[in-house]
Amino acid sequence: xxxxxxxxxxxxxxxxxxxxxxxxxxxxxxxxxxxxxxxxxxxxxxxxxxxxxxxxxxxxxxxxxxxxxxxxxxxxxxxxxxxxxxxxxxxxxxxxxxxxxxxxxxxxxxxxxxx
Amino acid sequence: xxxxxxxxxxxxxxxxxxxxxxxxxxxxxxxxxxxxxxxxxxxxxxxxxxxxxxxxxxxxxxxxxxxxxxxxxxxxxxxxxxxxxxxxxxxxxxxxxxxxxxxxxxxxxxxxx
Numbered sequence: 086x087x088x089x090x091x092x093x094x095x096x097x098x099x100x101x102x103x104x105x106x107x108x109x110x111x112x113x114x115x116x117x118x119x120x121x122x123x124x125x126x127x128x129x130x131x132x133x134x135x136x137x138x139x140x141x142x143x144x145x146x147x148x149x150x151x152x153x154x155x156x157x158x159x160x161x162x163x164x165x166x167x168x169x170x171x172x173x174x175x176x177x178x179x180x181x182x183x184x185x186x187x188x189x190x191x192x193x194x195x196x197x198x199x200x
Numbered sequence: 201x202x203x204x205x206x207x208x209x210x211x212x213x214x215x216x217x218x219x220x221x222x223x224x225x226x227x228x229x230x231x232x233x234x235x236x237x238x239x240x241x242x243x244x245x246x247x248x249x250x251x252x253x254x255x256x257x258x259x260x261x262x263x264x265x266x267x268x269x270x271x272x273x274x275x276x277x278x279x280x281x282x283x284x285x286x287x288x289x290x291x292x293x294x295x296x297x298x299x300x301x302x303x304x305x306x307x308x309x310x311x312x313x
Binding site: 094122126128188189191 | 246289
């Protein structure tokens with residue numbers, strides 16, 4: 086009964102490259118949430134997706150960031166032309182339906198380092 | 201602007217004693233509060249929550265207290281066990297909504313055997 090899977094666990098990119106982070110929700114979960122934890126800060130909501138739909142992206146930076154959750158396959162958080170300020174831990178969570186925070190199950194995170 | 205603050209980055213407690221983790225918030229619109237526990241290399245795990253209509257919620261060894269007038273909440277762990285050693289995050293939201301969630305920066309608890 087696998088939990089939320091994220092890969093890679095660690096990702097190093099040079100400035101200007103693209104970063105692609107993957108999240109496979111728990112079996113039976115069709116809702117995915119992405120959070121970012123910058124150094125010395127708490128987790129912050131970025132985007133909420135259901136299969137093939139972005140429900141709320143109010144926490145996403147306006148430029149360079151995009152997210153998708155296709156019908157088949159994992160959810161992907163894409164960061165184009167990365168900058169040093171994108172260095173952070175990116176967590177995804179999943180739930181079987183829209184729910185309050187307590188029912189979201191978190192993955193182990195992807196730590197992105199931008200050189 | 202850090203709306204949820206955990207001012208103690210770390211805490212050490214002897215096994216069997218009480219651990220008290222504190223959290224302060226500034227946004228009076230917050231009405232739902234949660235505590236998460238995080239082990240290294242793992243994602244946060246939900247621990248316990250409290251609605252603003254209550255001032256206490258208990259679940260086994262874990263109790264959360266909410267003081268709305270002081271905008272302060274605390275998590276009590278009694279008795280503390282070595283397996284409780286982890287980073288604890290408090291989080292707050294308005295209307296229980298995911299999109300308005302704000303996390304604190306975490307307190308690292310070490311329970312000494």
